[in-house]
Amino acid sequence: MTTRTSTRTSPAQPVAPAPGSALNMSRTTATAARVLRQLRHDPRTIALLILIPCLMLFLLRYVFDGSPRTFDSIGASLLGIFPLITMFLVTSIATLRERTSGTLERLLAMPLGKGDLIAGYALAFGGLAIVQSALATALAVWFLDLDVTGSAWLLLLVALLDALLGTALGLFVSAFAASEFQAVQFMPAVIFPQLLLCGLFAARDTMHPALEAVSDVLPMSYAVDGMNEVLHHTDMTATFVRDVLIVAGCALLVLFLGAATLRRRTP
């Protein structure tokens, strides 16, 4: 845009707090509270979000009734994958609705920083992910006898980072979806390849070298890897730290990319 400015020296009004790139805590928490308030009017979504992962773990436990070792490995991986998928779906639809309802345009015409909006969403859905992951982890560890060598807190940490990654990916792809139909189709497009290549179905080092190379650059591989580290080791290994850092880094990177797709001026 090339709106020329006529130079003026004296502003007529005191300048409002600049909505720069720095986060404004009040606006961020107000946004997070608003997102959660919206969800509260939709109890069915909350119930689905929280119960489905538990139900799936329960199912899985008895699918692998005869081989508890397999349940340990797959169950731990799924504890990391569920929050990623659900948060991806919820965020991509929620932000798409924000874009199509005109509320995004309205917010960006107000003194709301893009970072405030994104951080608000991340905070709200991150909070929800904590509840979801805590319940699923507790169920798996205490009632379904998921045999974890390391600390369940570390499982929860990875699950939370996965949820943030899902939120970030959802925010990002919603910019490329023109409708809810398209947004939902991004789920198989973005999540399924990662699901196939993350080591859940076959160990990554047994894949075709080309696929192994691809899986090396997909963040979900590290999410699952981190879960397995906790499963097999009593304390934090170097690999675990690397995995956590990679997942967190990816989440941040995609959040920044998501912020870049928010435009104050649209065609």
Next chain:
Amino acid sequence: MMNFNPGSRPPGTDPGGSGGHAAPSEAAADAVRAHGLTVVRGPRTVLRTLDFTVPRGQITGLLGPSGCGKSTLMRAVVGTQAKVTGTLDVLGRPAGHPALRTRIGYVTQAPSVYDDLTIRQNLDYFAAILDPGRAAADRRHENVTRAIADVDLTHHADALAGNLSGGQRNRVSLAVALLGTPELLVLDEPTVGLDPVLRRDLWNLFHEIATGRGATLLISSHVMDEAERCHRLLLMREGQILADATPDALRTRTGADTVESAFLHLVDAATQTARAKESTR
């Protein structure tokens, strides 16, 4: 509905504006000044080198048929339109300047509110964006209560926006724009789908905001009888401004009884000039 005397300003009265543009020395008196404003959307040039001003403290009506570029012009003023060229100053700053974001209230054509929040929750949120922080909580509460009363939705304050009628949702959207006492209100077809009583009440509110609170209003409409209620008019057609005058001046100039027939007169004249130009080519 509103606690003021609706008869204080009969619709269509001219509070001293004349037909011409403000002199350069009085430029600060204008809320919006456009020079050579052009907007391109995709392959189309929606607005072509427009020159106009919107005087402060008055209601300026933006009238014209659907698709003539009214919404694009408003989006340019608010700073949400891309590919804007030319000069466009709003409240003394270039359009879209960050400092303007708290000073402009903007209502899009479709109500932009959260359907899954109540009216009060919607307003609470937008108020927290405009005036953040715990220290401002009381002020925000007052502002929200006032804005809901302004649009006559006090009895529905705790209803979900999604359960309201179209006209009611429009008014919630309007209430959001009234938060934080903006100096410039840009309203895109705010009275569409409202019954005559509500329309009258809203226009009374607009006049109260202009005269009582000293704000500037830029209101678009394609209903010509609303033009009579504006202090000034910008008549648009196909991305160009046909006339920039008071309703009285417009009627006098064209010898028409109503703004509607004045508009038709101007459209016919413009079409004839265009044809004459083509035939001489």
